[in-house]
Amino acid sequence: MEHAAGIQLSQKWSTMSLSQQIRCIDSIYRKLKEVVDIEFPDYGSMYFAHTLLEAASKRSLDQEFCIGPHCGSRGDLASYCDGLVDVAVSRIPPVNVAPQNLRRYHGSVPMHLHLLEFGRTVLNSMSKDHRIQSAATPTLFHPDLHKRNIFVSDDDPTVITSIIDWQSASIEPAFWYADEVPDFAITSPHPSFENQLKPNSKQCAKAFEICTQFHLPKLASPRAMDEALFRPFRYCYRTWKDGAVAFRHDLDKTSERWQELGLVGSCPYPAPTSEEMATHQKEYKYFEATHDLKNYLTGFLNTASDGWVPLEEWETVKLANRELFEIMLETVQSIENPEDDELVKDE
Known part of the structure; x- marks a missing residue:
């Protein structure tokens, strides 16, 4: 393994002019174009050609590389959809060992399994649509394209010297990567001025x-x-992480808009009753509040969504996190009506 040449873009970004930042973004995507333009016959992960794999799960590319399994065999789009649901099911613990202190919107083990069986049918039906098939071209792309994984020249930060952290890269449908926005392209609110964005972010x-x-x-x-x-x-593959309410919301919205989206036939997932919808909407508010708070904390503390913090900023961020926690705790404890603060205390 070679040492990555250059300096992390995260260390140079704030000192770069707008012109340099824009030219750097162009350089990043010119380099990634070389990867994205490669045509692949299947979905999966890349292996060296001599890797010992079962013949049924191995697809040769050339003398150096082959495509092998990624969380199970995922050849065409239909088997890819089954693979997503299978991954979700594999992450659900047995009923007798499932944690008891889950968030209210998380859902029971049987509920997750029930939703995922409907999800399997919905995905297989949607995958037959020609628009989805055209957007599902097997594509290799970087799974975590943020400033900390991009290295640039110390003398000219518009020159990309290395891109690291490719170990979990895999060949997925193009739409899988299409909604990802790297941290250098997010429109972030200004830390000091209300209703303003950070300089250059737009x-x-x-x-x-x-x-x-x-x-x-x-x-x-x-x-x-x-x-x-x-x-x-x-999102179907991560129901146990996000909570059942998130995937149920997607299924509800898909069912509601099935005809509007131009999908053939009727949605395999039945529309909820008015009582079921009322319960779902209440739980979904808890889910949204939790994620809004997480996003707020991420922005306030200037950390990555996965909690990553530059080593040199660790002590400062840790102190800010503690101070913010104390403020939130004091706010919760000062609320007199227990029903009003129930959401904050629980979530």
């Missing part, structure tokens, strides 16, 4: 969109399509 977001359209048309095409066509695919 222009960088625009540059990202233009570079994606020009350099990566495979990803630009599904980005331009209705997101509702892809949401059930993107």
